[in-house]
Amino acid sequence: MAHDSHPPAELPAYDLSMPPIVRFGAGRVAELGDVVRLLGRRAWLVGGTRSLVESAARPRIEASLAAAGIETALVAVSAGEPTVDQVATALAALPRDGRDEAVVVAVGGGSAIDLAKAVAAMATNVDPALTGAEGLATAVVEHLEGVGQRTIGRWPLPVVAVPTTAGTGAEATRNAVIACPRRRFKKSMRSPLMVPRAAVIDAELGVDCDHATTAAAGLDAITQLIESFVCRFARPVPRALVLDALPRALAALPRALADRADVDARAALAHAAFLSGVALANSGLGMAHGVAAALGIECGTPHGLACAVMLPTALRVNAPAAAVDFARLERTVDPSAAADDAVAAEAFVRRIERLCHESGVPRRLADVGLSRDRVEWLAHHSGGASMRGNPVELAPPRLQAILEAMY
Numbered sequence: 001m002a003h004d005s006h007p008p009a010e011l012p013a014y015d016l017s018m019p020p021i022v023r024f025g026a027g028r029v030a031e032l033g034d035v036v037r038l039l040g041r042r043a044w045l046v047g048g049t050r051s052l053v054e055s056a057a058r059p060r061i062e063a064s065l066a067a068a069g070i071e072t073a074l075v076a077v078s079a080g081e082p083t084v085d086q087v088a089t090a091l092a093a094l095p096r097d098g099r100d101e102a103v104v105v106a107v108g109g110g111s112a113i114d115l116a117k118a119v120a121a122m123a124t125n126v127d128p129a130l131t132g133a134e135g136l137a138t139a140v141v142e143h144l145e146g147v148g149q150r151t152i153g154r155w156p157l158p159v160v161a162v163p164t165t166a167g168t169g170a171e172a173t174r175n176a177v178i179a180c181p182r183r184r185f186k187k188s189m190r191s192p193l194m195v196p197r198a199a200v201i202d203a204e205l206g207v208d209c210d211h212a213t214t215a216a217a218g219l220d221a222i223t224q225l226i227e228s229f230v231c232r233f234a235r236p237v238p239r240a241l242v243l244d245a246l247p248r249a250l251a252a253l254p255r256a257l258a259d260r261a262d263v264d265a266r267a268a269l270a271h272a273a274f275l276s277g278v279a280l281a282n283s284g285l286g287m288a289h290g291v292a293a294a295l296g297i298e299c300g301t302p303h304g305l306a307c308a309v310m311l312p313t314a315l316r317v318n319a320p321a322a323a324v325d326f327a328r329l330e331r332t333v334d335p336s337a338a339a340d341d342a343v344a345a346e347a348f349v350r351r352i353e354r355l356c357h358e359s360g361v362p363r364r365l366a367d368v369g370l371s372r373d374r375v376e377w378l379a380h381h382s383g384g385a386s387m388r389g390n391p392v393e394l395a396p397p398r399l400q401a402i403l404e405a406m407y
Helices: 028-037 049-053 058-067 084-093 110-125 133-142 211-230 236-258 263-282 287-299 303-333 341-358 372-380 384-388 396-406
Strands: 021-024 042-048 071-078 102-108 159-163 175-180 185-190 198-201
Touching: 021 028, 021 263, 028 058, 028 102, 028 159, 028 198, 042 049, 042 110, 049 058, 049 071, 049 102, 058 071, 071 084, 071 110, 084 110, 084 133, 084 175, 102 110, 110 133, 110 159, 110 175, 110 185, 159 263, 175 287, 185 287, 198 263, 211 236, 211 263, 211 287, 211 303, 211 341, 236 263, 236 303, 236 341, 287 303, 287 372, 287 384, 287 396, 303 341, 303 396, 372 396
Parallel strands: 021 198, 042 071, 042 102, 102 159, 159 198
Antiparallel strands: 175 185
């Protein structure tokens, strides 16, 4: 018997990139050595002071590498969000021998992973004879989109990412965000070749994160999930991933903030962060991230915090154009949500506003150090690929008015 049916909407062409090896689960950092051995024989460690150098997990990491017969050397220590000079300094200090079997192992948050990805990419894409810090810094700038003319044309050294925070999803992305305080910009080094070859995601590594870090990282991941779902360049696979990850993240963040040792909650956040990285890398972002980069340059605001500050306003601005998508997200979180899209979308926006408030996120730009006379500068320097994906087009004068209302 024939049945009436509606043909599915035509699918657009899309690309999909993500780490080919993913080990997810509590305790899986013990498998790090086995993963690295698939890619090389030497581990060049890049990490933060707290996330690696002074971490209680460091002995387990080194023991896993040693058991797999991997030679280990600490080659760079992350100091906040990576800068051009930090990348250049790390490149200058890299061992000259053994690169053909070297694997860059990044242990830390998004800053450490981005530093590692940039170092791994530049190690194979600059003239080996170039050793001076100033020359290397110039080479780094030349490989940043929007300011340089060179691309990452050769395979970077393999990168294995071991995230210790649940936020940026850098373990799944194809770019590294690099700041240049001297030139006052923050740009990406970007290439499909820069996606880490492997990610080892162990939620137990996140229990040392304090309240502020947990909140900023978690809201960064939530921002990425939402913006990649509604952006102009959204694709079907990332959207499907968001529908799985977002409800878990919204439920888990308050639990992780209430009890930093709640490994189940941290696992849900780590899962969400990873999928947010896959989603943003294969779709795009929006206003919150577009402003966050400039806010980081102007005020030194950590990326996750900047995104969290901007998220409620970004949702309000985009609600008229994204109501159907916001309503779908609300119904995914709460199956009993209203059938009317406008009502459900409003409930979703209020849900996120409430979560940001309860997480202790500042509401005003003044609270993160922005001077009123720099609002115009912020509006004119918020852009790039993130802003191009925003559902609502925001020319600088309109964005300035929005930011003025946040002051």
